[in-house]
Amino acid sequence: DTGVSQDPRHKITKRGQNVTFRCDPISEHNRLYWYRQTLGQGPEFLTYFQNEAQLEKSRLLSDRFSAERPKGSFSTLEIQRTEQGDSAMYLCASSSFTSGGAIVAEQFFGPGTRLTVL
């Protein structure tokens, strides 16, 4: 399968614990995005990378959240000192980009990591 993969698919943690999620994008895609989806809502943008550079962060991304993409391939999203309000589905997406290109590429989404904070 050459799609976007995410690990783990499910995570249950206690309030105050730290959690880390991993996303492996489609191999030739240089843009990677993180979104958060809560029940009954559409995905909300958190942050995105072009290669290893984090180019945009949402105000939703509090200081407890940090994302990395150290080698421009896979990415990790860490949540420190989890709170019950962090319970959500965390979605990763990737897309391709070529400098000077006029084509707006669609984002391809992974299956998500469902986080439950007790």
Place this chain on the structure above:
Amino acid sequence: AQSVAQPEDQVNVAEGNPLTVKCTYSVSGNPYLFWYVQYPNRGLQFLLKYITGDNLVKGSYGFEAEFNKSQTSFHLKKPSALVSDSALYFCAVRDGDYGGATNKLIFGTGTLLAVQP
């Protein structure tokens, strides 16, 4: 600010009948518009997009969408619904004129499509 509205939480249609899932948007510049579908316990799957050009866009699984600039709408349509089309549908917009500096998608709240046999 960019926004997307999907006014219907649920759309019910009989198999074989045409379906429409509504979407309206608000952006400061020219919109890039997308439709995604989400099946239970699965990620979002891309259906189609409008960037520029022909207002009628054709996508996967027989779906199409019509961009209407004057009504700021991008409704999803299919001439003949299948039971297997039952899923959650999301409309999304990206502001195409935001200096190229943002690539985030703004999603609507989703519309549950239920196709009855």
